[in-house]
Amino acid sequence: MSMPQATVSQSVVPSRAIQLVCPCCDLLMQVGSNHDHSKHELICPRCKHQVQAAGNMGFTKQACIAFSALLMLIYANTNPLLTFDFAGAYNTASILRGTLLLLEQGFYFVGGSVILTSFVAPFCFLTLIIINSLCLLTKRRPFWLATSIHFQQHLALWSMLEVYLLGFIISLVKLLDLAQVNVGVGIWCFAASFLLSSYLVHKISGELYWSTYAKR
Amino acid sequence: MQSARSQGLAQCQHCHWVQAISKTNCERCHLTIEVRIKHSEQRCWAFLLTAFVFMFPANLLPITILSSIGAPQPETIISGVFSLIDSDMEIIAVIVFVASIVVPAIKIIGLALILISLQLRLHLNNSQRIFIYRFVDVIGKWSMIDLFVLSIMVAVFQYNDLVGVVAGFGATAFTAVVLLTIAAAKSFDTRLIWDKCLD
Structure with missing residues (x-):
């Protein structure tokens, strides 16, 4: 300590x-x-x-971890989280499908909030880490870089991957009571994405970004 | 103990660079400096009161409507908790009850308590105020659980002819409560606690 x-x-x-x-x-x-x-x-x-915070993870390492987490997140959102056999009917559920159905039902506010916190915020957070790290590594300083670093720090607050994982566990327990449920590969990718992005949130030093930004 | 403002200094809220209070743009990141969040207390009250109003439809109107072979069964948050208890899923019932009912209520009461104690100078010390604020800030996002469960359930039963799950208007009100309470916590400037009441 x-x-x-x-x-x-x-x-x-x-x-x-x-x-x-x-x-x-x-x-x-x-x-x-x-x-x-x-x-x-x-x-x-x-x-x-x-x-x-303690820690001074280099930009190359940050960009690599963020890229891995991003790939996992995209895969998790487009592939089934679970498959479910109920009354002879075969059902699958994916994150994007669930939110799109909410939007189709006319619940734009609910669907928009779910997609914002489970996909858009973590996606933008990881993408901005990659872009900002690469800009600072290659000593480029586009006019939008300061705003981009600012958004990177704030988007972490709206990323709710851990809450979604707990929501998934609750859904799984409810469904297990009804029929046979098979966990899809999507949820493993989602969990991996959550672990990697949590690691980034705890290890990234905002001071390192701003001091490197100010140096050049 | 001296605050930066009393020494004529201000911290950039973006890059945390310390500089003279007279600067309007940060010397390091060039973004606009806000010494304190503007109208922080008023904005926090506005978000809190709106969230309080939305608590009623969120808890009284159905959050999901389960359509099976019989008549559609609307389910509010609390009736969902009771049906989980009936299905012998007490642990899940407790998680849903805490996340969907207790957490939003604690957030509204906690922030209101901080604001009232600051405005009426009630007998609360600053450590207690900041503890309440941090607790409210940490638990804030966990209320989203019910909405994530809803989105998964809607997706699971999308092609099922026997059972269908659709969202109810309660879900919209509940989303408003969750987002408004998060916005209330974010719009509150914790530095006001020490500006107003120096222990």
Whole structure:
């Protein structure tokens, strides 16, 4: 467990100290210039908010993991999550089919919310990681890069893959009571996509993106 | 302990760069700086009250309509929980009850409590306020479970001639409650807790 490195700011900021502000409580802090944020997380001493996460995953690794998660997500959305044999009729269910049926029934708001949180948000989040990482790796700085990094950070909040997985387990238990259910390969890809994107959310350092962006 | 604003400093909400409060655009990412979320309390109240109003149709109107050989059977959230208990699926019933009824209610009550305590200066310390906020923020998205179950069930029975599942208007109201409470939590600026009440 890494220890917090921040100290509360005094009125005079010594040289070779970096000023930081807690985004949660606006506390002004200072850390030594030798602070290595790749090894130590930074916790606000007042509100205990994690100001900087530990970890400094390189852009190449981020892009590779995001690409794998994206492929898994696309496969999971287009292939059956489960197959279900009920009263002689053979049924399959996929994520996209379920949301499209809700839209067909006229429930645009419900279907739109489900598709936003289970597909669009994680898809855009992973795509933006790939695009932004490649831009920073190849030292390109298109005019939309700052906005793109900003959206990447916010889209993670709307990605609800873990909630969908729990929803799937509940549906599975309900259906098992009725008939024979076979779990499709789609759900395994969905679970893999969830694990990879969770790993990215916890390991990506926003500071690394912005400091690399500002360097060039 | 000093806040950045009292020292004439502001943090960019996008890249977290610290700079003089007079800047309108960040020196590092060039995006617009907002020292505090504008009209944070009013927006939070607006989202909360709208969510509270939608709680009634979400819980009273059917969320799913099960059509089998007999008459269509409309099912509200709470009747769905009772039918799960009747089918000996108590654990699932508890998960659905907590995610669909308890969590939205806790979110509305928790955020309202923070706002009222700030506006009326009630006896709550800042650690308790931020604990309530973080709890509300973390549990927020788990209410979506019922909607995901609905979308899976609709897909499963799409080609079945004996049983059909369609969404009811309660589902629309419930989606509104979930999204409005998430929006309320996101529109609340936690820095106001320390701006208003310095422990």
